[in-house]
Amino acid sequence: MGHSAMYKFFIETYGCQMNAYDSNIIAALMTMAGFERTYESSDADILIFYTCNVREKAAKKVFSNIGLLRSEKTKVIAVGGCVPQAEKNMIFKCKHIDIAFGPSAYRKLPAYVSKILNDEEDRILDVELTQSSKFDCCNAERTVSRSEFVTIQEGCDNYCSYCVVPYTRGKEYSRPAADIISEVKMLLAKGAQEITLLGQNVNSYNGDAPYISIGKPRGSWNFERLLQEVAESDGLKRLRYTTSHPKDVTVGLMKKHAQIDILAPFAHIPAQSGSDRILKLMNRRYVAQEYIDKLNMFRDICPAIQFSSDFIVGFPTETADDFEDTLKLVREVGYLSSYSFKYSPRSDTPAATMSGQIHDTIKAKRLDILQRELMRSQTLHNESIVGKTMETLFDKPGKKSMQYVGKNVYMQSVIVESDIDLTGKFGMVLIEKAFKNSVFGRLV
Ligand code: SAH
Ligand code: SF4
Ligand code: F3S
Numbered sequence: 001m002g003h004s005a006m007y008k009f010f011i012e013t014y015g016c017q018m019n020a021y022d023s024n025i026i027a028a029l030m031t032m033a034g035f036e037r038t039y040e041s042s043d044a045d046i047l048i049f050y051t052c053n054v055r056e057k058a059a060k061k062v063f064s065n066i067g068l069l070r071s072e073k074t075k076v077i078a079v080g081g082c083v084p085q086a087e088k089n090m091i092f093k094c095k096h097i098d099i100a101f102g103p104s105a106y107r108k109l110p111a112y113v114s115k116i117l118n119d120e121e122d123r124i125l126d127v128e129l130t131q132s133s134k135f136d137c138c139n140a141e142r143t144v145s146r147s148e149f150v151t152i153q154e155g156c157d158n159y160c161s162y163c164v165v166p167y168t169r170g171k172e173y174s175r176p177a178a179d180i181i182s183e184v185k186m187l188l189a190k191g192a193q194e195i196t197l198l199g200q201n202v203n204s205y206n207g208d209a210p211y212i213s214i215g216k217p218r219g220s221w222n223f224e225r226l227l228q229e230v231a232e233s234d235g236l237k238r239l240r241y242t243t244s245h246p247k248d249v250t251v252g253l254m255k256k257h258a259q260i261d262i263l264a265p266f267a268h269i270p271a272q273s274g275s276d277r278i279l280k281l282m283n284r285r286y287v288a289q290e291y292i293d294k295l296n297m298f299r300d301i302c303p304a305i306q307f308s309s310d311f312i313v314g315f316p317t318e319t320a321d322d323f324e325d326t327l328k329l330v331r332e333v334g335y336l337s338s339y340s341f342k343y344s345p346r347s348d349t350p351a352a353t354m355s356g357q358i359h360d361t362i363k364a365k366r367l368d369i370l371q372r373e374l375m376r377s378q379t380l381h382n383e384s385i386v387g388k389t390m391e392t393l394f395d396k397p398g399k400k401s402m403q404y405v406g407k408n409v410y411m412q413s414v415i416v417e418s419d420i421d422l423t424g425k426f427g428m429v430l431i432e433k434a435f436k437n438s439v440f441g442r443l444v
Contacts, residue, residue, distance in 0.1 A: 010044035015052025033110035153199030203248035274329030314363030
């Protein structure tokens with residue numbers, strides 16, 4: 001490649017944590033190839049946009065940001081991830097884009113960038129979905145922070161009728177367990193103390209087991225087995241995972257939460273809706289009561305557990321009564337935190353062409369009502385930990401000077417004052433005050 005430190009690259013990342021993970025690997029590969037990372041887009045020769053296509057807003061933002069971030073210095077614009085994967089026939093309508101690459105093509109990005117820089121090609125499109133080789137370079141040397149992601153599974157076979165992910169990330173693929181364990185060990189050796197295992201559906205993990213002894217069949221590990229093995233890694237202080245499909249949350253997993261003390265007692269289990277009719281149209285494969293029963297059983301087995309969820313309002317044909325059922329479910333579960341979205345039609349998904357699309361003003365109104373209800377619940381949870389002492393992993397300075405912000409086991413934002421830099425450190429915090437989106441405390 002031989003561009004040495006002459007050329008600088010800038011990465012802008014959108015979407016889910018799997019994109020954050022991929023972006024870390026892309027940065028490592030570009031650095032190994034001799035490019036230099038910059039955090040100033042105006043200083044970059046190469047702009048990399050790593051994109052999300054889950055809702056229209058996220059997808060559109062990329063194109064406006066390409067316009068905003070381009071500068072006189074820009075020589076190459078590469079757009080990667082879920083937008084080019086889903087929009088492969090349209091992507092070059094944006095004339096500024098030189099390289100479009102899907103979520104499993106990033107290994108080749110440094111070579112593609114060199115080709116564009118050397119004028120060997122005009123434009124490059126690579127949207128082949130080859131998940132197994134995608135992870136070949138995940139043990140690449142990279143800068144490691146206290147809290148790190150590790151993708152264990154990618155792709156989705158659930159085909160919820162609104163969702164584009166099965167088309168952008170492909171079929172479910174589980175990385176071999178040995179690769180995951182060795183990546184975890186590498187990250188821990190370099191100073192990570194918290195690991196989050198990532199996947200569209202971590203609970204359906206089913207990866208090749210490492211060889212036990214010669215002559216025995218290798219077999220595979222399920223998610224519970226993988227969790228157990230990762231949890232036993234030396235130096236790991238906190239373990240998390242995301243995301244779970246409700247139908248794949250097993251009693252075995254609930255028991256792991258009760259048994260493994262470094263496993264955070266917090267589970268993101270998206271409900272999407274509380275209406276059985278809408279859940280059926282969404283192809284979610286559970287009814288509201290089954291979902292609630294499962295969460296109650298989870299609480300029986302692991303009393304410390306708290307939940308978060310995702311919701312979609314204004315799915316085609318959603319009536320006021322359907323929406324009321326969602327509010328009912330929200331009140332019944334009492335989520336610690338949640339994300340909620342207006343339904344966004346995505347091309348090639350069945351829901352996009354269903355009759356009974358809901359007008360945006362109704363979606364906006366329902367979203368507002370739902371978010372208030374979720375916020376009420378979140379605030380109550382924040383208030384309920386006042387007076388408790390909780391371990392917090394600090395990840396950044398706060399808004400005011402001498403303030404540091406971190407996360408407790410429940411992912412609540414904890415703010416403290418300190419005259420020493422706490423970034424990257426664990427500390428015990430006595431919680432003194434609660435707000436809507438954070439709590440305030442002091443180190444003890
Ligand atoms: N695999 C994960 C995450 C999928 S995307 C899961 O199943 O939980 C994250 C969230 O985006 C989904 O849970 C859903 O609430 C939301 N989402 C997906 N497609 C959407 C669409 N077309 N419109 C609005 N929200 C959507
Ligand atoms: Fe999308 Fe459903 Fe798969 Fe989640 S489970 S990624 S919402 S299709
Ligand atoms: Fe978005 Fe792709 Fe993740 S569509 S949510 S970046 S899997």
